[in-house]
Amino acid sequence: MPNLTFYDLHPPLENFREDVITGLSATPKAISPKFFYDQHGSRLFDRITELPEYYQTRTEISIIREHGMEMALLLGEHSLLLELGSGSSKKIRLLLDALRPAIYMPIDISREHLRESAQILAKHSPGLEIHAVCADYSNDFELPYYPESMPKAAFFPGSSIGNFEPPLAQALLQRTAKLLGAGGAxxxxxxxxxxxxxxxxxxxxxxxxxxxxxxxxLTRINRELNADFDLSSFEHHAFYNEKPGRIEMHLRSKIPQSVKVAGESFNFSMRETIHTENSYKYTLEQFQQLAISAGFKSERVWRDTEKLFSVHCLRVE
Ligand SMILES: C[S@@+](CC[C@H](N)C(=O)[O-])C[C@H]1O[C@@H](n2cnc3c(N)ncnc32)[C@H](O)[C@@H]1O
Known part of the structure; x- marks a missing residue:
């Protein structure tokens, strides 16, 4: 595809092995949600976005549909437009006509899914120059293509920022501000x-x-790290934890058991869990404070009439 360049900065398998071994050796056991997203995980996430209970995606899309022109004006045309955790790159399509970026740079850890989504977009928008980057944005990484003088803007939908503990969310916003440079939105x-x-x-x-x-x-760990998790002896457990203001997802062992991962054994007591995801929820003010502490000023915020979801335009000070 002449309008698509793909950069593979996917972290090596060794990092996955180390993170899983460290996470299963900790008390309580925990594994980062970034590992959900192999190709099958990305497809399952796309199905989640269509579920009646999952209000987030349809609400965010309705906010973007209603205010897209104003959003595009604030972000500015002809920019290098980064998207963090672009997934299927569906939401950005609502903004592309108004934004007319010089370059669209989707960044995602899910390599095959990113490749497919970028190819579909490249075919659909032959006039759009796409530089797709498979990378882990939770760690510092250098963008493989960075035209210094081009204005920069970024899109980070899906409330993926909520997957980070507030100090790590602040650090990620700070890194994003640095990529955007002063005045970037x-x-x-x-x-x-x-x-x-x-x-x-x-x-x-x-x-x-x-x-x-x-x-x-667990299926991914079994396949990639030579593990023997029995999926029928673990169950999904998710609940809102009011004090920190976050949904917690866990995998809970139904029985006492021992599991082998990459040659090491891990014991589970009955009902012991692996903490697999946090999804922090914010008030408008709490999030604005976090953004300000990371070097942004809050320029505009939109939300739906039911006050379920918000979209913020932040500018680097
Ligand atoms: C919650 S989904 C959101 C997808 C899409 N942006 C949306 O709003 O529907 C999170 C996306 O971020 C990607 N992702 C998760 N952790 C990541 C990381 N550390 N680095 C890069 N991409 C990541 C996943 O592969 C997935 O596509």
Whole structure:
């Protein structure tokens, strides 16, 4: 595809092995949610976005549809437009006509899914120059292509910022501000604090897709790290933890058992869990404070009438 360049900065398998061994050796056991996203995990996530209980995607899309022109004006045309955790690159399509970026740079850890999504977009928009980067944005990394003088803007939808503990979210926003440079704008989707019932339902859908997404992590570990997790002896467990203001996802052992991963043994007591994801929820003010502490000023914020979800335009000071 002449308008698509692909850069593979995917972290080596050794990093996955080290992170899983360290996470399973810790108390409590924990593994980063970034490892959910092998190709099957990305497909399952796309199914989650279509579930009736998962209000986030359709609400964020409705906000972007309603205010897209204003968002595009604030972000500015002809920029190097970065997207963090671009997934299927569906939301950015709502903004591309108005934004007319010089270059679109989707960044995602899920290599095959990114490749496919970028190819589909490149075919659909032959006039758009795409530089797709497979990389882990939770660590510092150098962009493989960075035209210094071009204005920069970024899009970070899906409330993926909520997967980071606030100090790590602040560090990621700081790194993003540095990439954008003074005056650069970031359009970011942030899920809002709301009733516990709505939140719990969103992560415990009746079709069990979120459970499959969570359990797919064990399938991936079995395949890539030569492990012997028995999926039928673990279950999905997700709940809103009000004090820190976050949904927690866990994989809970139904029985006492021992599991082998990359030649090492790990014991689980009955009901012991592996903590696999946090999804922090914010008030508008809490998120604005976090953004300010990371070097941004809050320029504009939109939310839906039910106050379920917010989209912020932040500018690097
Ligand atoms: C919650 S999904 C959101 C997808 C899409 N942006 C949306 O709003 O529907 C998170 C996306 O970020 C990617 N991702 C997760 N952790 C990442 C990391 N550390 N570095 C790069 N991409 C990551 C996943 O592969 C996935 O596509």
């Amino acid at each position: 970031l359009l970011i989707g942030v899920d809002l604090i709301k009733s516990t019932g709505v939140l719990n339902a969103a992560y415990n859908d009746s079709q069990g897709v979120t459970a499959d997404f969570n359990l797919n992590l």
